[in-house]
Amino acid sequence: MQRQGYEGTGIKLIAREAKATLGSVYHFFPGGKKELALTAIAFSEKEFGELLSASLAQESSPGAAMEACARALADYLAADGWADGCPVTATALETLGDDDMREACGRAFAHWRGIVADALVKGGVGKADAAELAYTVIAALEGAELTAQVARGPEALHVAGKHLARLLGTYA
Amino acid sequence: MQRQGYEGTGIKLIAREAKATLGSVYHFFPGGKKELALTAIAFSEKEFGELLSASLAQESSPGAAMEACARALADYLAADGWADGCPVTATALETLGDDDMREACGRAFAHWRGIVADALVKGGVGKADAAELAYTVIAALEGAELTAQVARGPEALHVAGKHLARLLGTYA
DNA sequence: GTCTATACCCCGATAGAC
DNA sequence: GTCTATCGGGGTATAGAC
Numbered sequence: 001m002q003r004q005g006y007e008g009t010g011i012k013l014i015a016r017e018a019k020a021t022l023g024s025v026y027h028f029f030p031g032g033k034k035e036l037a038l039t040a041i042a043f044s045e046k047e048f049g050e051l052l053s054a055s056l057a058q059e060s061s062p063g064a065a066m067e068a069c070a071r072a073l074a075d076y077l078a079a080d081g082w083a084d085g086c087p088v089t090a091t092a093l094e095t096l097g098d099d100d101m102r103e104a105c106g107r108a109f110a111h112w113r114g115i116v117a118d119a120l121v122k123g124g125v126g127k128a129d130a131a132e133l134a135y136t137v138i139a140a141l142e143g144a145e146l147t148a149q150v151a152r153g154p155e156a157l158h159v160a161g162k163h164l165a166r167l168l169g170t171y172a
Numbered sequence: 173m174q175r176q177g178y179e180g181t182g183i184k185l186i187a188r189e190a191k192a193t194l195g196s197v198y199h200f201f202p203g204g205k206k207e208l209a210l211t212a213i214a215f216s217e218k219e220f221g222e223l224l225s226a227s228l229a230q231e232s233s234p235g236a237a238m239e240a241c242a243r244a245l246a247d248y249l250a251a252d253g254w255a256d257g258c259p260v261t262a263t264a265l266e267t268l269g270d271d272d273m274r275e276a277c278g279r280a281f282a283h284w285r286g287i288v289a290d291a292l293v294k295g296g297v298g299k300a301d302a303a304e305l306a307y308t309v310i311a312a313l314e315g316a317e318l319t320a321q322v323a324r325g326p327e328a329l330h331v332a333g334k335h336l337a338r339l340l341g342t343y344a
Numbered sequence: 345g346t347c348t349a350t351a352c353c354c355c356g357a358t359a360g361a362c
Numbered sequence: 363g364t365c366t367a368t369c370g371g372g373g374t375a376t377a378g379a380c
Contacts, residue, residue, distance in 0.1 A: 005266035007179035010373060021347050022375090028345095032375065085265060092322050093262040094177035096255060106322045135319065135328050136312060136335040143315030147307065150264050150278045156307050163308040167339050182355065193365050194357090200363095204357065347380080355372070362365080 001040055002087035006094045006101075011036070037091060038104050044087045045108035049115055056119040061172070063165030065119070066137060070161030073145055074154035082152045089142050112138050125171050133171065137164055173212055174259035178266045178273075183208070209263060210276050216259045217280035221287055228291040233344070235337030237291070238309060242333030245317055246326035254324045261314050284310050297343050305343065309336055 001009045011033050015025045029035045051072060052065075059065040077085065088108045095101035113134035120130035144160035173181045183205050187197045201207045223244060224237075231237040249257065260280045267273035285306035292302035316332035 004269065005177060005179060007177060008266050011375085012373080023347055024345075026375070033373095083268060085268075089318065090265040092318060093257060094180050094266070096257075096321055097176065102322055102324075109319055109322060132331045133335070135331045136316070139315030139319045139328055139332055140308060140312040141315070142318060143311030143313070144308070146261065146264060146314060147281055147311045149268055150274055150281060152274075156311055159304045159307045160311055163305070163339055166342060167335055170338060170342060183357085184355080195365055196363075198357070205355095345380105347378105349377085349379100351374105351376075353373080353375105356370100358369075359367085360365105361367100362363105 001037060002044075002084050002090050004090075006033075006037055006091040034098075034100070037095075037101065040087050041091065041101075041104045041108055045111055048086070048108075049111055052112060052115045056115070061165075061168070062116070062119050062123050063168040063172075066116075066141070066164040066168070067161035070141065070144065070157040070164075073141070074148060074157040077145070077148060077157075078154060082149045085149050086142065086145055089146060109138060120168070120171075123172060125168075129171055133168065136167070140164055173209060174216075174256050174262050176262075178205075178209055178263040206270075206272065209267075209273065212259050213263065213273075213276045213280055217283055220258070220280075221283055224284060224287045228287070233337075233340070234288070234291050234295050235340040235344075238288075238313070238336040238340065239333035242313065242316065242329040242336075245313070246320060246329040249317070249320060249329075250326060254321045257321050258314065258317055261318060281310060292340070292343075295344060297340075301343055305340065308339070312336055 003009070011025060012022060014036070015022050018025075025036070026032065029039070031038075051069060055065040055068045055072070056062060059068050088105050091101065092105040095105070113131070116137050117127075117130040117134040120133055121127055125133065140160050140163075141157075144156040147156035148154055175181070183197055184194060186208070187194050190197075197208070198204065201211070203210075223241060227237040227240045227244070228234060231240050260277050263273065264277040267277070285303070288309050289299075289302040289306040292305055293299055297305065312332050312335075313329075316328040319328035320326055
């Protein structure tokens, strides 16, 4: 799904790729394609949340952490030829009409923003400013990842990291 | 396509919505769905380019122009219940495997970045910095638009405009 | 639990009458 | 140019043997 989106990815294809049979897939995901997608979104929410937390814990400032995150994303995307992106972004725009899917994507974004906002508050930024900055940090990373995939190059992510660090620097 | 993405939008549905018959659609778009999508992307490239240019011409600074753009996007999205977003973003992630589609989306993004970069240079920013800032401006607007659609609220776009103005202000 | 076969539907695309 | 009918294929989901 992170490669072709929600509608473009068939369950038969997923089963083949996972070396499972179609019957097994429906045995473990009785809710069908939608349940599979919701599971994938929840998994991605956790996975990228951990990258965010790890970067924020390792680096000396939130700004430096966002630069590190952007670089990590660029390296990850480059490794498979810029094909596998963020499954939340990829599915979100196709499923805006489905409340369950839209809310799951919204929860993932909100979770990531919460991690960033908490780190900013710990770094001395006011609560209201931190919440606002978290919106822009996550949105810019998502947009830059999309741009990097379309261009098949890391530049958009690298400059996004740099500019986010600069922006956060004006608040500390 | 800006509502459900590329794969989720059938040609039959498009024909019905346009009060045309399937035969007419294929008469005017012999290349089928792909040609239709490429036409839609080119149209969107022009349309949003004009919004960018108009904002940059009217406002007193590039930063103020980006705030105006973000507000205009939020108003546009709110008008139809946050359903119709950017067709380039919506199709890009589904069609990364098709070079023609990927390059068309890349051209749209590059065109928009060029408009922003030119305005920044005219405002006194160095060429290299302007090109980099344009990446972040367009990526942040795309990401914020996606976030706003998922949340069904304008906040992500409003704060993106504010932060972009602040970021650009540190370069002028 | 795992598998095959299949029901049922809608997809993109085309053919050919008018 | 406009329309209807249809083709071939793939989609999701289910039934039922093992």
